Amino acid sequence: MIAFIARRLVGAIPTLILISLFVFTLQKLLPGDPILAMAGEERDPAVIALLHEKYHLDQPIPIQYIRWVGGLLQGDFGMSLRTEQPVTTLVASKLPVTLELAALALIIALAIGIPAGIIAALRKGTALDYGANIVALSGISIPHFWLGILLIMLFSVKLKWLPASGFVPLFDDPVQNFKTLILPAFVVGVGLAGTLMRHTRGAMLSVLGTDYVRTARAKGLMPRSVVLKHAFRNALMPIVTLTTLLFGEMLGGAVLTEQVFSIPGFGKMIVDAVFNRDYAVVQGVVLCVAVGFVLLNLLADVLYRVINPRLRTAS
Amino acid sequence: MTMIETVSPILFRPRSTSRALQKFLGNKGAMIGAGILIVFALAAIFAPWIAPYNPIKTNFLVIRKPPSALFWLGTDELGRDLLSRLIWGARGSLVAGGISVAIAMAIGVPLGLLAGYFGGKLDALISRIVDALLSCPFLVLAIALGAFLGPSLINAMIAIGLSAMPIFARLTRGQVLSIRHEDYLEGARAIGLPDRWIIARYVLPNILSPLVVQAALTIASAILAEASLSFLGLGQQPPYPSWGSMLNAARNFMEQAPWMSLAPGAAIYITVLSFNLLGDGLSDALDPKSQH
Numbered sequence A: 001m002i003a004f005i006a007r008r009l010v011g012a013i014p015t016l017i018l019i020s021l022f023v024f025t026l027q028k029l030l031p032g033d034p035i036l037a038m039a040g041e042e043r044d045p046a047v048i049a050l051l052h053e054k055y056h057l058d059q060p061i062p063i064q065y066i067r068w069v070g071g072l073l074q075g076d077f078g079m080s081l082r083t084e085q086p087v088t089t090l091v092a093s094k095l096p097v098t099l100e101l102a103a104l105a106l107i108i109a110l111a112i113g114i115p116a117g118i119i120a121a122l123r124k125g126t127a128l129d130y131g132a133n134i135v136a137l138s139g140i141s142i143p144h145f146w147l148g149i150l151l152i153m154l155f156s157v158k159l160k161w162l163p164a165s166g167f168v169p170l171f172d173d174p175v176q177n178f179k180t181l182i183l184p185a186f187v188v189g190v191g192l193a194g195t196l197m198r199h200t201r202g203a204m205l206s207v208l209g210t211d212y213v214r215t216a217r218a219k220g221l222m223p224r225s226v227v228l229k230h231a232f233r234n235a236l237m238p239i240v241t242l243t244t245l246l247f248g249e250m251l252g253g254a255v256l257t258e259q260v261f262s263i264p265g266f267g268k269m270i271v272d273a274v275f276n277r278d279y280a281v282v283q284g285v286v287l288c289v290a291v292g293f294v295l296l297n298l299l300a301d302v303l304y305r306v307i308n309p310r311l312r313t314a315s
Numbered sequence B: 001m002t003m004i005e006t007v008s009p010i011l012f013r014p015r016s017t018s019r020a021l022q023k024f025l026g027n028k029g030a031m032i033g034a035g036i037l038i039v040f041a042l043a044a045i046f047a048p049w050i051a052p053y054n055p056i057k058t059n060f061l062v063i064r065k066p067p068s069a070l071f072w073l074g075t076d077e078l079g080r081d082l083l084s085r086l087i088w089g090a091r092g093s094l095v096a097g098g099i100s101v102a103i104a105m106a107i108g109v110p111l112g113l114l115a116g117y118f119g120g121k122l123d124a125l126i127s128r129i130v131d132a133l134l135s136c137p138f139l140v141l142a143i144a145l146g147a148f149l150g151p152s153l154i155n156a157m158i159a160i161g162l163s164a165m166p167i168f169a170r171l172t173r174g175q176v177l178s179i180r181h182e183d184y185l186e187g188a189r190a191i192g193l194p195d196r197w198i199i200a201r202y203v204l205p206n207i208l209s210p211l212v213v214q215a216a217l218t219i220a221s222a223i224l225a226e227a228s229l230s231f232l233g234l235g236q237q238p239p240y241p242s243w244g245s246m247l248n249a250a251r252n253f254m255e256q257a258p259w260m261s262l263a264p265g266a267a268i269y270i271t272v273l274s275f276n277l278l279g280d281g282l283s284d285a286l287d288p289k290s291q292h
Helices: A002-029 A034-039 A045-054 A061-073 A087-122 A127-141 A144-158 A174-208 A211-218 A223-245 A247-261 A266-275 A279-307 A309-314 B002-011 B017-025 B028-045 B082-118 B120-134 B138-149 B153-179 B183-190 B195-231 B243-253 B259-286
Strands: none
Touching (some): A002 A061, A002 A279, A002 B120, A002 B138, A087 A266, A087 A279, A127 A174, A144 A174, A144 B195, A174 A223, A174 A247, A247 A266, A266 A279, A266 B138, A279 B138, B082 B153, B082 B259, B138 B195
């Protein structure tokens, strides 16, 4: 297993190098010189030269790239040109908020998506199946920001049960924290639940048709045991892989949802950085996301092997 | 040329086009989706004739009026008729969805064909680039590219197209690999047909079905992405209407004018749902595994 993980990590290196090249090139191609913005109204050439030197922008591009990657490897993602904070600090302060949102969303998605998928597969072709499918497709098709607006109008404006926006950290006030996060988590979770339901249904259908499930039924096992123990455990594999890979979708959802609910998380930071032309932050964020995604892919492969003993002996 | 024409009917795999079509036409969801999309497309095409008012002309006498006989969906914060803006906005959304997927396919499919058909170093290079692009979530990549290109509807389409491109490259490559050693391709190679010809005549037609399905599903995501970018101010620029930017304006008046939020969001939702239904129907009809 360790050899497998090591092999996969080495295999990820070319991808990571390419990502860093993309991000670096993109930054160099971006219009507008942030240094000019920092130099202020007078645009004193001496100040500009000094700033260029301070951020190593006076050196050849390949050297700049090597310097930058060297910094990355030491955990130095640069400074936010706007807030003058290290990007690492910014990311570290915003990431927990989004992770909490993502965790809540994932719980909601799993709680709705998996049972709905199993039931739809067991009742294939019935009104229940079609209904579940339409609801799942709706979850995938509904724009996050619109669902967010609708929920705010219902629960905050009309019923006044929940706050419309804002965020309270978990350790300051867990109850208030939950109140501020439940609506956004539901918004992000609904889309994921749709995807999960459809995949669970598909995986269950392919497993329910197999010989071992027929055998289990034939030998008179309880239907509940056949479904949960024999069928679902085998259907679980694609679902586990999918769940780790849903991360990307979750982050995409979080970007807009955090915007609608004014939650100071990772997603809102991306949008703010993009609009403020704070390229160091955009770079750092894209890199963090890409590295996280590569690691999650690895995690998916490892989990796949843990759940499926056949793969372990095969290699 | 004559040789090729006599050979091709033998090499060509028989296809059950009529059965697939029948299956597709019998799929209720797909037909409802198609019907809705046709209505929306007609509304977009005939917008100048059916929209009751000018979509960008402001009228400060009727600011934020709720729906009435005069303004069926109400008016916005500048007194513009929401129904007219919604109809004109359909143009932006549908065109953006179509064009961004066309961009994605125009780049992604050839890349996937090259990687899958020729293999080797070229495949390694293309696959690495596709992997790297896919490691950034679609919407995040589209927002970053959209910001880099600058806010406009055309740039949003390019950004979404580029972000969706790797999906097509990967799918095409996988499909090519799956048929690479089929007898009809070996045969075509054996009689010395040029690669160009084999790809265009034998490879592409045989991998088209999954691409069509993916195209329908990607238009759904592309429309959603365009709405998201416009919602953030990176898509259609004011005063021209777009469903996403209408929602962005509506967000500031959730208490005073809730009707402003309803129609544009519902329009996005119904359009995206229709494309997803259509994609599902196509997938059921074209997938050989589901024909039993």
